[in-house]
Amino acid sequence: MTVTIRDVARASGVHVSTVSRTFSAPHMVNAATRTRVLTVAEELGYRPNRAARALTTGRTHNLGLIVADIANPFFPPLIKAAHAAARQRDYHLFVADTDEEPAAEEELVQAFSKQVDGVVLCSPRSSNKALERLAERVPFVVINRRLRGAATVLMDVGHGARLAVEHLAGLGHRRVALVAGPAGSWTSAEIRAAAEQVPDVELTVIGPNAPTERGGFAAAGRVRDAGVTGALAYNDLVAIGLIEGLGDLGLTVPADVSVVGIDDIVSGRLNRPKLTTVAMPTAAAGRLAVDLLIQEVSATTSLETRLVVRDSTAPPR
Amino acid sequence: MTVTIRDVARASGVHVSTVSRTFSAPHMVNAATRTRVLTVAEELGYRPNRAARALTTGRTHNLGLIVADIANPFFPPLIKAAHAAARQRDYHLFVADTDEEPAAEEELVQAFSKQVDGVVLCSPRSSNKALERLAERVPFVVINRRLRGAATVLMDVGHGARLAVEHLAGLGHRRVALVAGPAGSWTSAEIRAAAEQVPDVELTVIGPNAPTERGGFAAAGRVRDAGVTGALAYNDLVAIGLIEGLGDLGLTVPADVSVVGIDDIVSGRLNRPKLTTVAMPTAAAGRLAVDLLIQEVSATTSLETRLVVRDSTAPPR
DNA sequence: TTCAAGACTGCAAACAGTTGCACTAAACCT
DNA sequence: AGGTTTAGTGCAACTGTTTGCAGTCTTGAA
Numbered sequence: 001m002t003v004t005i006r007d008v009a010r011a012s013g014v015h016v017s018t019v020s021r022t023f024s025a026p027h028m029v030n031a032a033t034r035t036r037v038l039t040v041a042e043e044l045g046y047r048p049n050r051a052a053r054a055l056t057t058g059r060t061h062n063l064g065l066i067v068a069d070i071a072n073p074f075f076p077p078l079i080k081a082a083h084a085a086a087r088q089r090d091y092h093l094f095v096a097d098t099d100e101e102p103a104a105e106e107e108l109v110q111a112f113s114k115q116v117d118g119v120v121l122c123s124p125r126s127s128n129k130a131l132e133r134l135a136e137r138v139p140f141v142v143i144n145r146r147l148r149g150a151a152t153v154l155m156d157v158g159h160g161a162r163l164a165v166e167h168l169a170g171l172g173h174r175r176v177a178l179v180a181g182p183a184g185s186w187t188s189a190e191i192r193a194a195a196e197q198v199p200d201v202e203l204t205v206i207g208p209n210a211p212t213e214r215g216g217f218a219a220a221g222r223v224r225d226a227g228v229t230g231a232l233a234y235n236d237l238v239a240i241g242l243i244e245g246l247g248d249l250g251l252t253v254p255a256d257v258s259v260v261g262i263d264d265i266v267s268g269r270l271n272r273p274k275l276t277t278v279a280m281p282t283a284a285a286g287r288l289a290v291d292l293l294i295q296e297v298s299a300t301t302s303l304e305t306r307l308v309v310r311d312s313t314a315p316p317r
Numbered sequence: 318m319t320v321t322i323r324d325v326a327r328a329s330g331v332h333v334s335t336v337s338r339t340f341s342a343p344h345m346v347n348a349a350t351r352t353r354v355l356t357v358a359e360e361l362g363y364r365p366n367r368a369a370r371a372l373t374t375g376r377t378h379n380l381g382l383i384v385a386d387i388a389n390p391f392f393p394p395l396i397k398a399a400h401a402a403a404r405q406r407d408y409h410l411f412v413a414d415t416d417e418e419p420a421a422e423e424e425l426v427q428a429f430s431k432q433v434d435g436v437v438l439c440s441p442r443s444s445n446k447a448l449e450r451l452a453e454r455v456p457f458v459v460i461n462r463r464l465r466g467a468a469t470v471l472m473d474v475g476h477g478a479r480l481a482v483e484h485l486a487g488l489g490h491r492r493v494a495l496v497a498g499p500a501g502s503w504t505s506a507e508i509r510a511a512a513e514q515v516p517d518v519e520l521t522v523i524g525p526n527a528p529t530e531r532g533g534f535a536a537a538g539r540v541r542d543a544g545v546t547g548a549l550a551y552n553d554l555v556a557i558g559l560i561e562g563l564g565d566l567g568l569t570v571p572a573d574v575s576v577v578g579i580d581d582i583v584s585g586r587l588n589r590p591k592l593t594t595v596a597m598p599t600a601a602a603g604r605l606a607v608d609l610l611i612q613e614v615s616a617t618t619s620l621e622t623r624l625v626v627r628d629s630t631a632p633p634r
Numbered sequence: 635t636t637c638a639a640g641a642c643t644g645c646a647a648a649c650a651g652t653t654g655c656a657c658t659a660a661a662c663c664t
Numbered sequence: 665a666g667g668t669t670t671a672g673t674g675c676a677a678c679t680g681t682t683t684g685c686a687g688t689c690t691t692g693a694a
Contacts, residue, residue, distance in 0.1 A: 002431075004680055015644045020681060030642060049431045051371040052680035055649045060368065062411075062432075070397040073390065073583070080387040083414050092432065094379075095412040097400050114319075114366045115379075115409065213583075240587055266390070266530075270557055272589035321650055332674050337652060347672055369650035372679045 003044045012040040023048055063290060064094040064112040064119035066105060072211070073265040074235065074282065078122065078143075081286035089294055091117075100211075102126045102184065106134060113138045118293040120286075121145075125184045139296065141289045145186045151292045152300040153285050157187050157262065158194035160278030160305035164232050164260045165198040167276070167307055171315045173230035173258060174200065177223045179216060179242060180207025181234035188234055191262070195232060204228060213241035220245025229257055229316035236261035236268040236277055243271070243312065254314035264308055273311035280305055320361045329357040340365055380607060381411040381429040381436035383422060389528070390582040391552065391599065395439065395460075398603035406611055408434075417528075419443045419501065423451060430455045435610040437603075438462075442501045456613065458606045462503045468609045469617040470602050474504050474579065475511035477595030477622035481549050481577045482515040484593070484624055488632045490547035490575060491517065494540045496533060496559060497524025498551035505551055508579070512549060521545060530558035537562025546574055546633035553578035553585040553594055560588070560629065571631035581625055590628035597622055 009016040014033060021028045022037045029037075054060040063086050067075045079095060086093045094112060098104035102125040112119055118139035124131060131147055134140065141151040168176055178195055181188035188208070196203055204226040209215035216238035223231055223242065233239035239261030243253045253259050253273060261268055261277040268275035281303045288301060326333040331350060338345050339354045346354075371377040382399050384392045396412060403410045411429060415421035419442040429436055435456035441448060448464055451457065458468040485493055495512055498505035505525070513520055521543040526532035533555035540548055540559065550556035556578030560570045570576050570590055578585055578594040585592035598620040605618060 002680095006680080016681080017645080017683080018643060020683085021643090024682070028642075033642080047427070047431055049372075049680050051368045051377065051432065052649090053682075054368040055366075055372060055651085055680080056682040058649085070400065071393045073393075076388045076390075076393050079412070080414055083387065083412065084416075087413070092411050092428065093413070094409050095396070095400065096404070096410070097397055099401075110364070111409065114364055115368065213587075267584045267587050270530075270584050271587050319650095323650080333651080334653080334675080335673060337650095338673090341652070345672075350672080366650050369679090370652075372650080372681095373652040375679085 002049075003046045004049070005046070007044055008037060008041045008046050011044060012037050024053075059117055060115055061090060062092050062094060062116045063293060064096065064108070064116040065122070065290075066096045066098060066108050066119060066124075067122045068098055068100050068125065068211075070095070070097045072237070073267060074237075074263050074280070075122065078282040078286035081283035082120065082290050085287040085290040086294075091290070091294065093290075098125070100125065100182065102130075106130060109134045109138060118296075120289040120293060123185065123187060125182070127184075139293060141292050143285050143289055146300075149298075151289075151298045153289050153292070154300070154302045155280050155282075155285055156302050156305050157278065157280065158190045160262065160280070160307060161191040161194040161232060162198060163305075163307040164262070164276075164278055165195045165201055165203075167309065167313065168230040168232070168258060168260065169198060169201050171230075171258065171313060173228075173316055175202045175204070175226070175228040175230070177226050177228040177231040178203055178205045178207075179209060179219050179223065179231055179233045179238055180205055181209065181211050181238070183208045185211075185234075191232070191234065207234070209234065209238060211235055211238060213237045213244075216241025216243075217245040220249055223257070224249055224251060230313070231257060231259050233259060233261050236263045236265045236275055239275055239277070239312070240267060240271050243273075254312050255317065258313040258316070260307075260313055269310075271312075276310045276313040277308050278305050279308050319366075320363045321366070322363070324361060325354065325358045325363050328361060329354050341370075376434055377432055378407060379409050379411060379433045380610060381413065381425070381433040382439070382607075383413045383415060383425050383436060383441075384439045385415055385417050385442065385528075387412070387414045389554070390584060391554075391580050391597075392439065395599040395603035398600035399437065399607050402604040402607040403611075408607070408611065410607075415442070417442065417499065419447075423447060426451045426455060435613075437606040437610060440502065440504060442499070444501075456610060458609050460602050460606055463617075468606075468615045470606050470609070471617070471619045472597050472599075472602055473619050473622050474595065474597065475507045477579060477597070477624065478508040478511040478549060479515060480622075480624040481579070481593075481595055482512045482518055482520075484626065484630065485547040485549070485575060485577065486515060486518050488547075488575065488630060490545075490633055492519045492521070492543075492545040492547070494543050494545040494548040495520055495522045495524075496536050496540065496548055496550045496555055497522055497526060498528050498555070500525045502528075502551075508549070508551065524551070526551065526555060528552055528555060530554045530561075533558025533560075534562040537566055540574070541566055541568060547630070548574060548576050550576060550578050553580045553582045553592055556592055556594070556629070557584060557588050560590070571629050572634065575630040575633070577624075577630055586627075588629075593627045593630040594625050595622050596625050 122143045143153045264279035440461045460470045581596035
């Protein structure tokens, strides 16, 4: 039914090992033999069985990609870029979603472990200790988390957050709210640490919040009560929700309060007012992560972020 | 190094076949033996090797999911739902992106074929003939394409489109533009066929267009020139781009022209004006597709769509 | 002419599981 | 008590490929 290496061998009058070699080590086989085998294989419609190959070589040519929430618009560009990079080197990509559940990260890595050559873990929520334990099971690259012993791709969100707060300060804002992300998020901690270092700005931290529109919407009341004129949100979704929530409370953006987001997702650009935000190099991160994984290099990389000023920020009145 | 079934067998004093059975057919082994094997396996950290299992059984417990563009906001909810459904039955999901290239569909299916138990193909762009050829290689379910010989999940976008045009007609619009999608899209054809059947409305088809914001933006001029008061776009992205393009031409929505989208993506809800649109059951489709695949049932299903009226439509003036 | 070195190719043992068949011992039936 | 079923386990062949080793045949050099 399914045509194997043996069928090809028989049909082309050579031993299976020769057929095997024409596919996995072509230079070891005579040119004439090789083309004969190749044409026979083509005729028969032979495709190497990756599972069988994986069994002997131990390499599956598969990669795993684990994200918190596929439907969060931050991730799809990253997934897309990772997929493209993997495809280019003839790797396939498992994609998995933890639904923001820390425990699911461990479970998924376990489940993947025998089936992939490595996994990239995006914005993990598990503890460093848990991650280090996992790193023993399977090669690993982490995006947006600093972790010793594993390759790391960081987006320099701290720098972006600082730019954002400086931007607000430059406009004349002195009291700024930081609408934080979920607990356990390295990114959220990083943002906070950077934001706190901006001089002449009094920062009020509000959170943790769900990293969603809803989370931002729910935080609107506390932002108003904090008596601030500007806000930096954990991400664009939160910022958009916040703007809507503030609107419901009778405050308009940017007239009454300036809001800046982080991520630069499409919806932010489409939002009214258009969102001032920190652009994150998600595609670059995805691409880089799989490259690191495939080449088995263990490095720590930090990617640049930048501030995109649009219409949701203005001087306080 | 990696612990195998044989290690477990040795350590628990039984034959490998017994170990194998405690995992794949627990009822065939004595309760006492089973728990002993299980605890030993646990201690040793044994995990069944799926590749090896796949080799003998022919079932990989993997599924493939192929979409046109991961970054198109229409797909992530579908991917997420498909992933959840797969996970629930202990399947893993390969996700792949064709970048809107019909040829990539065939290539990816080929590449997946030995490694998955089936693939779900979303909104394919290939010809029916090409798809039927592929269906011989690997079990298949197609979303948003009618195809004999393969399980099919359709979203009844025709019905939705008709509702949309009827909604416009009900508001008093007599001349409506249909801003079509890409060539080869079943959905686009379906929308057109349904829209044309609404009485008392003169339809002008504009397209094909890229299924993106940019595509809608570029079509704005032709929509204006068509002298219509309403427009139905291939999807929300196109609708949003169209609204922006019309704005640049000095036309406001919905005052000068009413626009309705299709898909009900998040960005549409966040857009100003909030988009009137046809809600598509993407999550349900994703879930259903993998269920059909796993249960190997070959059925044709049609999922309901509905119209969501928001702020981008109004009576003509 | 002889020998060594290459270039190809075949052989067979892995890889980590599954599964039909055979066997033993206990339980059941009459 | 004798025969039959049944539960549980072992044996060994098999899945599709890779790969170290060994063998054959050329080729080139001395």
